[in-house]
Amino acid sequence: MSPTAIDDRPTITEQLILRLRIPTKIRNLEASLIVFAMIINAAAIALVDIGATGALDAELIGLVGGLGAIVLTMHIAIRYVARDADPLILPIVTLLNGLGIAMIHRLDLATGLSGWQANATRQMVWTAIAMVIALVVIVAVRNHRVLQRYRYLWMLVGVILLVMPLIPGIGVTISGARLWVDLGFVSFQPGEIAKIALALFFAGYLVTARDSLSAVGKQFLGVRWPRGRDLGPIIIVWLVAMMVLVFQHDMGTSFLYFGLFMVLMYVATGRAIWFVVGGGLFGTGAIVASLWLDYVKGRFDAWLDSFNPAIYDAIGGSYQLVQGLFGFASGGIIGAGLGAGRPDITPLAESDYIMATIGEELGLVGVFAVLCLYLLFISRGLRIGFNGADDFGRLLAVGLTFVLALQVFVVVGGVTRVIPVTGLTTPFLAAGGSSLVANWIIVALLLRLSDTVRHQNQGGEGA
Amino acid sequence: MNRELRRLSWGIFVMFFALFVSSTIIQVFQADNLRVDARNTRTLLESYSAERGSIIAGNTTIAESVPANDQYRYQRTYYDGPMYSAVTGYYTISQGISGLEAAMNDELSGQSNNQFFDQVLALVSGRDPRGATVQLTIDPVIQEAAWKALGSKSGSIVALDPTTGRILAMVSKPAYDPNELASHDTVTVIDRYQQLLVDDKAPLVNRAIAGNLYHPGSVFKLLVASAALDSGLVSTSTTVKNPSVLKLPGSDSVIKNSGGGSCGGTATVTIATALKLSCNIPFAEIGARIGESVIQSYAEDFGFGATLEIPMPVTASTYPSNMDQAQVMLSSFGQYDVRVTPLQIAMLSSAIANKGVLMTPTVVDSVIAPDLSVITPFEAHEYSTPISAKTAKTMVKMMIDAVGSGVSSNAQIPGIAVAGKTGTAENGEGEPYTLWFTGFAPADNPQVVVAVVIEDGGGLGQSGRGNTVAAPIARKVMEAVLAQ
Numbered sequence: 001m002s003p004t005a006i007d008d009r010p011t012i013t014e015q016l017i018l019r020l021r022i023p024t025k026i027r028n029l030e031a032s033l034i035v036f037a038m039i040i041n042a043a044a045i046a047l048v049d050i051g052a053t054g055a056l057d058a059e060l061i062g063l064v065g066g067l068g069a070i071v072l073t074m075h076i077a078i079r080y081v082a083r084d085a086d087p088l089i090l091p092i093v094t095l096l097n098g099l100g101i102a103m104i105h106r107l108d109l110a111t112g113l114s115g116w117q118a119n120a121t122r123q124m125v126w127t128a129i130a131m132v133i134a135l136v137v138i139v140a141v142r143n144h145r146v147l148q149r150y151r152y153l154w155m156l157v158g159v160i161l162l163v164m165p166l167i168p169g170i171g172v173t174i175s176g177a178r179l180w181v182d183l184g185f186v187s188f189q190p191g192e193i194a195k196i197a198l199a200l201f202f203a204g205y206l207v208t209a210r211d212s213l214s215a216v217g218k219q220f221l222g223v224r225w226p227r228g229r230d231l232g233p234i235i236i237v238w239l240v241a242m243m244v245l246v247f248q249h250d251m252g253t254s255f256l257y258f259g260l261f262m263v264l265m266y267v268a269t270g271r272a273i274w275f276v277v278g279g280g281l282f283g284t285g286a287i288v289a290s291l292w293l294d295y296v297k298g299r300f301d302a303w304l305d306s307f308n309p310a311i312y313d314a315i316g317g318s319y320q321l322v323q324g325l326f327g328f329a330s331g332g333i334i335g336a337g338l339g340a341g342r343p344d345i346t347p348l349a350e351s352d353y354i355m356a357t358i359g360e361e362l363g364l365v366g367v368f369a370v371l372c373l374y375l376l377f378i379s380r381g382l383r384i385g386f387n388g389a390d391d392f393g394r395l396l397a398v399g400l401t402f403v404l405a406l407q408v409f410v411v412v413g414g415v416t417r418v419i420p421v422t423g424l425t426t427p428f429l430a431a432g433g434s435s436l437v438a439n440w441i442i443v444a445l446l447l448r449l450s451d452t453v454r455h456q457n458q459g460g461e462g463a
Numbered sequence: 464m465n466r467e468l469r470r471l472s473w474g475i476f477v478m479f480f481a482l483f484v485s486s487t488i489i490q491v492f493q494a495d496n497l498r499v500d501a502r503n504t505r506t507l508l509e510s511y512s513a514e515r516g517s518i519i520a521g522n523t524t525i526a527e528s529v530p531a532n533d534q535y536r537y538q539r540t541y542y543d544g545p546m547y548s549a550v551t552g553y554y555t556i557s558q559g560i561s562g563l564e565a566a567m568n569d570e571l572s573g574q575s576n577n578q579f580f581d582q583v584l585a586l587v588s589g590r591d592p593r594g595a596t597v598q599l600t601i602d603p604v605i606q607e608a609a610w611k612a613l614g615s616k617s618g619s620i621v622a623l624d625p626t627t628g629r630i631l632a633m634v635s636k637p638a639y640d641p642n643e644l645a646s647h648d649t650v651t652v653i654d655r656y657q658q659l660l661v662d663d664k665a666p667l668v669n670r671a672i673a674g675n676l677y678h679p680g681s682v683f684k685l686l687v688a689s690a691a692l693d694s695g696l697v698s699t700s701t702t703v704k705n706p707s708v709l710k711l712p713g714s715d716s717v718i719k720n721s722g723g724g725s726c727g728g729t730a731t732v733t734i735a736t737a738l739k740l741s742c743n744i745p746f747a748e749i750g751a752r753i754g755e756s757v758i759q760s761y762a763e764d765f766g767f768g769a770t771l772e773i774p775m776p777v778t779a780s781t782y783p784s785n786m787d788q789a790q791v792m793l794s795s796f797g798q799y800d801v802r803v804t805p806l807q808i809a810m811l812s813s814a815i816a817n818k819g820v821l822m823t824p825t826v827v828d829s830v831i832a833p834d835l836s837v838i839t840p841f842e843a844h845e846y847s848t849p850i851s852a853k854t855a856k857t858m859v860k861m862m863i864d865a866v867g868s869g870v871s872s873n874a875q876i877p878g879i880a881v882a883g884k885t886g887t888a889e890n891g892e893g894e895p896y897t898l899w900f901t902g903f904a905p906a907d908n909p910q911v912v913v914a915v916v917i918e919d920g921g922g923l924g925q926s927g928r929g930n931t932v933a934a935p936i937a938r939k940v941m942e943a944v945l946a947q
Contacts, residue, residue: 263471266467267464267467267468270464270466270467307500312502322500322502325497326497326498326500326502326503326504326505327505328486328489328490328497329489329490329495329497329498329503330497330498330503330505330506330509332490332491332494333490333491341505342504342505342508345504345505359486359489359490363490364490364491367486367490368483368486371479371482371486374479375479378475379472382468382471382472382475385468386465386468391464394464398468398471402471405475405478405479406478408479408482409478409481412482412486413478413481413485416482416489417485417489418481418482418485
């Protein structure tokens with residue numbers, strides 16, 4: 001098989017990788033890229049210290065060493081359990097995760113948090129936990145097709161996770177959104193994990209239901225509409241999304257789930273009409289919600305008229321958004337420099353507004369670099385979708401990748417006023433354990449899927 | 464499926480393209496507008512983190528920015544803070560800035576037009592921008608003498624060099640310590656600021672230039688006498704009637720001379736005697752003779768009615784208009800609605816001391832760049848020439864007599880001719896008097912002009928007099944200058 005058969009238009013990087021057909025060479029490439037990413041991370045954390053305090057801090061060793069050790073463990077494990085996995089995914093995520101820790105550490109310095117109180121330390125611990133879980137997933141899921149078998153289990157898991165925050169006693173409301181579950185010993189956002197369960201369910205369900213869903217119904221207005229009886233699934237998902245919007249006050253998650261289902265339906269059936277149907281349903285829901293729900297209306301007002309003093313000063317108004325914009329503006333093109341800005345002025349700068357922090361200290365250049373890293377990650381995920389041998393694996397890869405892409409768009413688009421602000425986390429960068437665990441599980445699944453793809457193409461035993 | 468995936472890839476690319484565009488718009492095209500938004504605290508904090516220039520009097524640093532280990536990077540520090548508070552003002556993080564700190568903010572923060580190239584250089588070389596140093600005209604020795612001479616009394620002293628307009632001392636009491644307001648602990652600063660703001664003694668008010676304006680009382684007779692003589696409407700030989708009681712036209716009220724009786728016991732009296740003995744009735748008659756419009760015009764030449772910047776803004780002193788005859792008479796010895804700043808009274812004496820030429824007063828000697836080059840050197844400016852040299856000479860002679868053998872005797876300095884005039888202004892029934900002295904020494908070659916005002920009768924109620932309370936304080940300040 002010639003290398004070009006794997007991709008229509010191979011890039012130079014891809015050609016380079018493809019020449020390294022022996023698995024250990026791929027892993028060696030991964031190792032050197034991880035070292036490169038860790039050098040950048042160490043430099044970022046060191047510059048944060050020097051920029052903010054003028055001296056290097058002892059916590060630097062813990063942060064850099066800790067992250068390096070976990071990533072290296074992950075890398076060594078992959079050498080044994082997923083030898084052919086994509087060599088770019090882990091370095092990209094290492095870089096994003098490390099950059100996130102650097103920025104969170106930077107905000108800790110500004111707010112005077114240190115030791116176990118520091119968000120960066122917690123992020124470090126959560127990264128370790130997330131990677132261990134990711135390792136377990138890679139080791140446990142040796143054959144991804146097994147996952148398809150349990151599709152209705154994933155549905156059940158997804159729905160339970162979604163409903164959990166609404167259960168009295170364990171559900172917690174934070175900044176107006178009921179997204180959290182507090183089990184006493186640990187609190188987390190089940191919605192983050194739910195997105196993986198739902199991606200698994202959607203992919204598994206659509207692989208079997210695609211033929212029926214592709215069937216053509218009556219022609220109306222020059223368009224062939226789906227048959228009435230096939231509208232069931234999309235209406236159910238729409239109802240779930242609306243429930244999240246109304247009861248959990250979470251526009252972002254609602255949009256994320258629905259968008260994921262719509263895209264997977266389109267990819268599975270090849271029928272763009274699902275976008276029309278889905279877009280119409282969600283659009284109507286959002287408009288009705290903005291009329292009936294104050295918080296949705298508030299988000300739209302803050303988006304459209306951010307600088308209006310009344311909206312700026314209102315509770316739940318545009319104060320945070322505008323402070324974030326001030327942060328971006330003060331960064332300009334090249335940024336204030338790590339540790340040299342004032343990102344702590346923006347509330348929640350370490351989580352929802354981490355991109356404003358990056359924009360302020362690393363400038364437009366830094367924002368572009370981070371967006372390019374995401375794009376590169378997404379392209380690796382989509383590649384699995386293009387090259388996979390089985391449709392479930394392809395749909396799953398596309399679903400997981402798209403969830404991440406949409407999440408980046410919704411959160412970065414929110415802080416840069418492309419769309420109204422919603423409460424989603426920036427994958428890998430933002431402080432928050434649930435988000436890290438969920439996104440590292442996505443990494444594990446993509447690594448497993450990419451390993452299978454290459455395995456099959458090499459004529460190995462495959463799946 | 465690959466066709467759909469290709470389209471999806473394009474869709475994701477469009478989404479990210481929107482993010483590239485939006486972040487570019489914010490960080491490049493809207494950045495300048497966002498930076499100047501009043502709600503952008505980053506811009507404000509940035510201005511605090513530049514190394515602000517020092518304020519220097521003589522060879523003494525009275526305010527400077529010391530490196531600090533917090534987000535503001537520098538701590539504004541004042542030395543002898545209360546003593547210089549009337550000049551420096553304060554520099555707070557969140558409660559605004561005042562005094563010279565506000566008036567010279569552009570220079571101190573390095574933002575003035577003259578420092579533009581330095582700013583560009585700082586940007587290119589990557590070093591932090593630095594502000595310029597402001598060299599004051601204040602003489603620390605005289606400032607300290609004035610501060611001590613005023614003691615615990617409420618009031619103000621202005622001392623200046625009549626030939627250049629340089630303000631040598633400017634004191635206002637009670638004062639405050641600007642260090643307390645320069646703290647970076649905003650809560651403490653707001654508490655202290657509120658305390659100072661509601662304090663009955665109004666320590667934040669700079670009485671020398673911006674307090675509640677005072678009745679000048681008899682020191683205003685210098686202006687009426689200057690106007691009368693310079694206009695030619697009254698000469699040194701002109702005599703006016705000298706009763707012990709004068710009924711005001713159109714009313715039952717009467718005016719008396721201070722201490723009762725006539726002015727020196729003669730049937731008629733000259734303007735020189737009236738000034739020397741500070742008699743009210745002759746000045747009421749002189750004022751009525753020359754009229755409101757003449758006095759008004761001279762008052763404006765001396766600086767009344769105009770706001771001045773030294774470079775701190777000075778409240779305009781007022782001479783009332785559209786008065787009836789009785790009001791003109793009352794205002795001619797500094798009562799009714801005549802209101803002045805101590806600086807205005809010093810300017811009045813200054814013009815007389817400087818042969819009729821009034822120099823524009825200022826506290827700023829020069830502005831010095833961080834590389835020690837002088838950005839703005841000192842230049843003396845003439846404000847006006849309110850009276851002729853001849854009138855000035857006559858006035859000096861009359862003022863020497865007032866101190867030498869008149870009612871302003873407590874300003875005498877042995878072996879030196881001192882010219883001066885006291886004032887004891889009434890503030891209404893039962894209220895303590897405002898006590899004044901203004902003058903200069905040596906009379907033939909003045910090195911210093913002073914104006915002293917003491918509020919609340921110097922704590923003596925209605926028994927304090929300008930000559931007993933204000934004149935000795937002025938003498939101490941003049942002696943401090945002459946001792947140099």
